[in-house]
Amino acid sequence: MEKKIITVSREFGSGGRTIGRMIAEKLNIPFYDKELVDQIAMESGFAPKFVEENGEHSPGSSLFSYAFAPQGVPGVMNGLSTADFLWNIQCNVILQLADKGPCVIVGRNADYILKDRPDAMHIFIHANMDFRADRIVRLYGESEKAPTVRLQEKDKRRRVNYQHYTGRTWGMAQNYDLCLDSSTIGVEKCADIVVELVKASK
Amino acid sequence: MEKKIITVSREFGSGGRTIGRMIAEKLNIPFYDKELVDQIAMESGFAPKFVEENGEHSPGSSLFSYAFAPQGVPGVMNGLSTADFLWNIQCNVILQLADKGPCVIVGRNADYILKDRPDAMHIFIHANMDFRADRIVRLYGESEKAPTVRLQEKDKRRRVNYQHYTGRTWGMAQNYDLCLDSSTIGVEKCADIVVELVKASK
Numbered sequence: 001m002e003k004k005i006i007t008v009s010r011e012f013g014s015g016g017r018t019i020g021r022m023i024a025e026k027l028n029i030p031f032y033d034k035e036l037v038d039q040i041a042m043e044s045g046f047a048p049k050f051v052e053e054n055g056e057h058s059p060g061s062s063l064f065s066y067a068f069a070p071q072g073v074p075g076v077m078n079g080l081s082t083a084d085f086l087w088n089i090q091c092n093v094i095l096q097l098a099d100k101g102p103c104v105i106v107g108r109n110a111d112y113i114l115k116d117r118p119d120a121m122h123i124f125i126h127a128n129m130d131f132r133a134d135r136i137v138r139l140y141g142e143s144e145k146a147p148t149v150r151l152q153e154k155d156k157r158r159r160v161n162y163q164h165y166t167g168r169t170w171g172m173a174q175n176y177d178l179c180l181d182s183s184t185i186g187v188e189k190c191a192d193i194v195v196e197l198v199k200a201s202k
Numbered sequence: 203m204e205k206k207i208i209t210v211s212r213e214f215g216s217g218g219r220t221i222g223r224m225i226a227e228k229l230n231i232p233f234y235d236k237e238l239v240d241q242i243a244m245e246s247g248f249a250p251k252f253v254e255e256n257g258e259h260s261p262g263s264s265l266f267s268y269a270f271a272p273q274g275v276p277g278v279m280n281g282l283s284t285a286d287f288l289w290n291i292q293c294n295v296i297l298q299l300a301d302k303g304p305c306v307i308v309g310r311n312a313d314y315i316l317k318d319r320p321d322a323m324h325i326f327i328h329a330n331m332d333f334r335a336d337r338i339v340r341l342y343g344e345s346e347k348a349p350t351v352r353l354q355e356k357d358k359r360r361r362v363n364y365q366h367y368t369g370r371t372w373g374m375a376q377n378y379d380l381c382l383d384s385s386t387i388g389v390e391k392c393a394d395i396v397v398e399l400v401k402a403s404k
Contacts, residue, residue, distance in 0.1 A: 121386070124381075126375055169371075171374050171375050172371075172373050172374060172375070173326050173328055173373050173374070173375045173378070173381035174328050174373055174383075176375070176381065176383070177382075177383045177386045177387060178381065178382060178383070179326075179378065179380070179381035180379075180380060181376075181379045181380070184379045185399065189399075189402065193395060193399075197395075200391065
């Protein structure tokens, strides 16, 4: 079965987003990450920054409350919490993007949302703590919190969000066609392995 | 860092053992599976068949009791349960095998036992239920139990054994450099990906 849709799930700081972009460039297909966020934002009425920051966070986060209804769309949430409302929109957007044609989708639980598409290949990128800590400081700069604390907090949020909306355990190999440790394999090599597999599926 | 030791952990019926053997043949390095079992058996005094059947099973299995002391080695278990005794021997044998030189080791929690060796690459092979059910019937024949029941029982035993002796969750991507779904990628292709990575590490 030809693989047309590549979903890339990733640990924060693992380089998964970069790998996703490399795959899209090498295959010359669209890459959805911030673009996806923007589209979700436009449909939901949320500000892009808000969606970007909360789209993969815990549904129990203090940021998520019924008080955060999007401006200008009164009543549109149909009694759903902000997180559930966002989840429904994310599902619809991702299903639509996959229907549009070949693409790479990073994050947003797309592996689960597209689990029943036989033409989708699901990738999980992870890396050891040292690699990730070094990477986030290099890419996003220092902050008041130690990098390992930032990573642990982000990991926990993604894990809780994923568990809540999919019923699956975050990081289980069985949810993916391919899981790669970018810290031992290398970011570029991870992309090459996936690209080769996609090409071989044609 | 050059990868010399390849550990292959696998779901029953996923073709992980076959993939391990292919990797060893393509790299022209020793392959340890039954050979390893035999060595463990010789050191422990257990019959090879007993070790093969119980080496990855639940420590709570009814087969494991203090009553199963190996014949001819009275007192050698030092008060350990059969399962714990076997685990200690497995650890020693696997550490020794890795010290001997490049090799492929399938199963026996070798990923955990060799986790601190930077020259080891850890692989996990899994596959969907249909693929595995078809494979075990083809390779091992029919039995009274449905193939899916046999798979679920075997999965549970490996999961419990792994959790008990390693404190880790069986199948978590983070425990491995590379996790591959042999049912979507193909058995031969899985071996090729690993071989290429090992060669690239030199």
